[in-house]
Amino acid sequence: xxxxxxxxxxxxxxxxxxxxxxxxxxxxxxxxxxxxxxxxxxxxxxxxxxxxxxxxxxxxxxxxxxxxxxxxxxxxxxxxxxxxxxxxxxxxxxxxxxxxxxxxxxxxxxxxxxxxxxxxxxxxxxxxx
Numbered sequence: 001x002x003x004x005x006x007x008x009x010x011x012x013x014x015x016x017x018x019x020x021x022x023x024x025x026x027x028x029x030x031x032x033x034x035x036x037x038x039x040x041x042x043x044x045x046x047x048x049x050x051x052x053x054x055x056x057x058x059x060x061x062x063x064x065x066x067x068x069x070x071x072x073x074x075x076x077x078x079x080x081x082x083x084x085x086x087x088x089x090x091x092x093x094x095x096x097x098x099x100x101x102x103x104x105x106x107x108x109x110x111x112x113x114x115x116x117x118x119x120x121x122x123x124x125x126x127x128x129x
Contacts (some may be wrong), residue, residue, distance in 0.1 A: 018070075019070055019085070021069070022069030023068055023088060023089060026066035026085075030058050034058060037054050037055070039066060050056070056117055059090075059118055060120070061113050062089060062121070063090065063118035063119070063125070064086075064120045064121040064122065065087040066085040066086060066088070066125065067089075067122030067123060067129075068125035068126065068129050069085070070125075071126035072129055074126075074129075079123050080128050082126015083122050084128065085125070086121050086122015086123060087115075087117045089122060097110065
């Protein structure tokens with residue numbers, strides 16, 4: 001009985017570790033893409049409209065990568081695992097942004113649109129896996 005419990009706990013730990021790796025991959029992709037955007041703003045003088053659109057694309061692509069990775073482990077309902085990965089990615093970004101923002105408040109509409117983009121990106125990543 002103890003052997004069986006040990007195997008189940010080890011399997012759950014590996015599963016959570018895999019999901020964490022997928023989340024970190026999505027964040028890493030975001031960081032790299034945001035560095036490219038910042039270089040574009042500095043050297044190419046992107047307008048504010050273009051920059052906001054690129055930020056939304058970065059959120060989508062990061063959530064897509066997370067959903068794609070998370071759905072790789074799922075046997076069934078990969079889109080559901082993908083959307084959960086996208087939502088987890090959104091909350092991770094939300095926590096990070098609240099930690100580093102000082103005094104600047106984001107509007108509810110902007111947060112909601114980012115949530116929808118992350119959920120849709122994760123779901124699409126899960127579907128395409």
